[in-house]
Amino acid sequence: MALLEINHLQKSFGSLNVLKDINLQVEEGQVIAVIGPSGSGKSTMLRCATTLEQADAGDIYYDGEPLIHMVNGEAVRADKQQLKKIRSFFGLVFQDYNLFPHFTVMRNITEAPVHVAGVSKEKAEERALQLLATMGLSGKENYYPSQLSGGQQQRVAIARALVKRPRILLLDEPLSNLDARLRLQTREEIRRIQRETGITTVFVTHDQEEAMSISDQIVVMKSGLVQQIGRPQDVYDDPVNLFVAKFLGTPPINVFEGRIENGQLWIGQAAVLPAPAAQPQKVYVGIRPEGFIPDPEGPLECRVHAVEVMGRDTSVVCSHDAASAQIRAIIDAENKISGKTVRFRLRPAKVDAFHIETEERIALS
Ligand code: ADP
Numbered sequence: 001m002a003l004l005e006i007n008h009l010q011k012s013f014g015s016l017n018v019l020k021d022i023n024l025q026v027e028e029g030q031v032i033a034v035i036g037p038s039g040s041g042k043s044t045m046l047r048c049a050t051t052l053e054q055a056d057a058g059d060i061y062y063d064g065e066p067l068i069h070m071v072n073g074e075a076v077r078a079d080k081q082q083l084k085k086i087r088s089f090f091g092l093v094f095q096d097y098n099l100f101p102h103f104t105v106m107r108n109i110t111e112a113p114v115h116v117a118g119v120s121k122e123k124a125e126e127r128a129l130q131l132l133a134t135m136g137l138s139g140k141e142n143y144y145p146s147q148l149s150g151g152q153q154q155r156v157a158i159a160r161a162l163v164k165r166p167r168i169l170l171l172d173e174p175l176s177n178l179d180a181r182l183r184l185q186t187r188e189e190i191r192r193i194q195r196e197t198g199i200t201t202v203f204v205t206h207d208q209e210e211a212m213s214i215s216d217q218i219v220v221m222k223s224g225l226v227q228q229i230g231r232p233q234d235v236y237d238d239p240v241n242l243f244v245a246k247f248l249g250t251p252p253i254n255v256f257e258g259r260i261e262n263g264q265l266w267i268g269q270a271a272v273l274p275a276p277a278a279q280p281q282k283v284y285v286g287i288r289p290e291g292f293i294p295d296p297e298g299p300l301e302c303r304v305h306a307v308e309v310m311g312r313d314t315s316v317v318c319s320h321d322a323a324s325a326q327i328r329a330i331i332d333a334e335n336k337i338s339g340k341t342v343r344f345r346l347r348p349a350k351v352d353a354f355h356i357e358t359e360e361r362i363a364l365s
């Protein structure tokens with residue numbers, strides 16, 4: 001049984017259909033990143049799962065305990081007793097920390113366990129000190145939030161979420177209020193804390209790099225629907241549609257107009273890859289920056305605009321009439337690009353074709 005299971009979750013605000021049909025299973029010990037553009041419903045999903053918002057329909061189970069579930073088409077909701085139990089399952093961390101400014105670090109962490117959950121002050125403080133050590137914040141227990149950096153405050157918020165020993169930690173964009181340096185540092189801290197505690201974690205972010213670096217599984221959302229769930233590398237290499245392909249990767253995937261004809265994938269007059277499994281049709285061709293290999297005999301010729309040497313790799317900025325935007329190819333620095341044009345052959349694993357209307361991926365071979 002999954003630790004958290006969400007089936008066909010729906011939520012509207014008035015006529016705004018924010019969650020259309022969300023399905024998600026979180027297994028014990030996993031780190032799951034939920035990503036998607038702003039407004040895609042990530043926070044609403046988390047808020048529904050943590051009783052801050054009431055879902056309209058669907059099932060939410062914590063280890064089999066229903067927060068909401070459908071019986072003969074009617075939503076049955078948890079009663080007071082069940083709610084109490086469900087709330088003990090999760091710890092929640094927000095983007096803006098929500099620490100009490102006039103409480104010390106220690107009191108911020110122990111307030112809820114002592115005054116809500118009835119844990120003894122002694123026990124709560126003992127746990128808090130342990131957590132602060134895990135967070136790298138030993139000795140800060142009598143500080144006030146304003147005396148800490150943003151990254152430290154966020155770690156206090158995580159300690160506060162963990163002090164009640166939840167089975168699942170839910171974080172809504174916990175790094176977005178931090179500057180770039182602290183963000184990276186705190187991201188690594190969160191990953192370390194997760195490894196040390198082994199706690200099941202659901203992490204919401206709009207930053208795909210953050211998601212790829214921290215998670216076992218990523219869930220890509222768009223307009224209230226889950227587009228794809230999978231291991232970061234699998235979703236990156238085998239996106240189900242053009243949206244997912246474009247959402248993942250820096251620099252982003254390069255998109256060309258192309259077609260399938262005579263069992264080949266064409267861009268303009270160039271047959272770039274065999275495509276024996278695909279029907280003749282117009283397609284979008286997505287090529288990852290690392291999918292280009294310079295080759296004087298290669299089929300795809302591009303105009304070179306700039307060559308940026310970045311140590312081990314070289315980034316070639318170029319253009320092609322079939323691509324509406326500039327193309328960025330990342331190639332091995334050993335390749336010297338000098339002329340006005342460059343020819344490439346392509347790595348098949350880094351190339352995907354997409355249906356011109358549905359934008360769904362088309363298998364080439
Ligand atoms: P995300 O976290 O992915 O950015 P949200 O879940 O916050 O997205 O919001 C999804 C959509 O729901 C947005 O269009 C937002 O304006 C709307 N929304 C969120 N909360 C409310 C609310 N309480 N009342 C009305 N609309 C809301």
Ligand code: MG
Nearest residue numbers: 042043044173
């Ligand atoms: Mg949000």
